[in-house]
Amino acid sequence: MTRSILITGCSTGIGHHAAHALKARGYRVFATARKPEDVERLKAEGLKESLQLDLEDSQSIERAVAEVLAATGGSLDALFNNGAYGQAGAVEDLRRDVLRRQLETNVLGWLDLTNRIIPVMRRQGHGRIIQNSSVLGFVALPFRGAYNCSKFALEGLSDTLRLELHGSGIHVVLIQPGPIETRFRANAYAALKAHIDTENSFFAPQYAASERRLTKPGPAAPFTLPAEAVTKVLIRALESPKPKARYAVTVPTHVFGFLRRILPTRALDSLLRATSRNENR
Numbered sequence: 001m002t003r004s005i006l007i008t009g010c011s012t013g014i015g016h017h018a019a020h021a022l023k024a025r026g027y028r029v030f031a032t033a034r035k036p037e038d039v040e041r042l043k044a045e046g047l048k049e050s051l052q053l054d055l056e057d058s059q060s061i062e063r064a065v066a067e068v069l070a071a072t073g074g075s076l077d078a079l080f081n082n083g084a085y086g087q088a089g090a091v092e093d094l095r096r097d098v099l100r101r102q103l104e105t106n107v108l109g110w111l112d113l114t115n116r117i118i119p120v121m122r123r124q125g126h127g128r129i130i131q132n133s134s135v136l137g138f139v140a141l142p143f144r145g146a147y148n149c150s151k152f153a154l155e156g157l158s159d160t161l162r163l164e165l166h167g168s169g170i171h172v173v174l175i176q177p178g179p180i181e182t183r184f185r186a187n188a189y190a191a192l193k194a195h196i197d198t199e200n201s202f203f204a205p206q207y208a209a210s211e212r213r214l215t216k217p218g219p220a221a222p223f224t225l226p227a228e229a230v231t232k233v234l235i236r237a238l239e240s241p242k243p244k245a246r247y248a249v250t251v252p253t254h255v256f257g258f259l260r261r262i263l264p265t266r267a268l269d270s271l272l273r274a275t276s277r278n279e280n281r
Helices: 012-025 036-042 058-072 096-124 145-163 185-193 204-215 228-239 253-260 265-279
Strands: 004-007 028-033 078-081 127-130 172-177 246-247
Touching: 004 012, 004 058, 004 253, 012 028, 012 228, 028 058, 058 096, 078 096, 096 127, 096 145, 096 172, 127 228, 145 172, 145 228, 172 228, 172 253, 185 204, 228 246, 228 253, 246 253
Parallel strands: 004 028, 004 078, 078 127, 127 172, 172 246
Antiparallel strands: none
16 A cells, blocks of 8 residues: 655755655655745646645644645654744743744644644544654754754653654654755754844854854765655655664764763763864854
8 A cells, every 4th residue: 555644844855855756656755845946946846736834834744744635635654744844043032932943844834744644543543643853852062052952842842742642553753863965054054144133142152153153065064964864764754563762873973872871970061162163153
């Protein structure tokens, strides 16, 4: 039987690669994007069942879910929550509305969408909910407070959901990528410029260094992998009879996961501060 999957954030990067790869693997892929022009581009690329879904808009989510279920006859095998962005900026420079928008897209939109799909999966007795988290869902780096907050929240919600869905046939899986070749840096730079007063901040020198990093060509960080690395893990999470609760992707995720388990908080803090300084040189 053909498996069906709904994927968010398919305009570029991880979602784009995953949608095409899963379609080639025989999945029935419902690829979504926020902008109508991106939806049309995805259709032109061969993803004929692409549709618009804006994670900041509950009505958009409701319409997309209704459209998918109408097409499938009321079933869905898997959901890959992927659409997100990173709001750069020091915590003390975050306005309430800026953090709210980060959470609307990265957490609350995912929650809204997931909660509309869970009853479908409960009725059919099976399903996979795959959450694209981050290494920054379990360790924090300076000047990423909003994004750290969203991914830490996602990890907590996903752990709770996994416990609550035990015995339902629905598996909840977290994927934790480190640096991946996507438009994440470009989008983070745009969000920084739009929402943070970098020139009048106490951290103005650090923002100048961050802007150089976010705009320089080449890999974002050492050990950066292509989006294909996440797709490979996604396929394992979708097709394993007993998927893991978490899958780490990239060397930094494995390394920081190990260090978080063995180091005292002060030692880990020192290492994370040094990591931030080195990447912004």
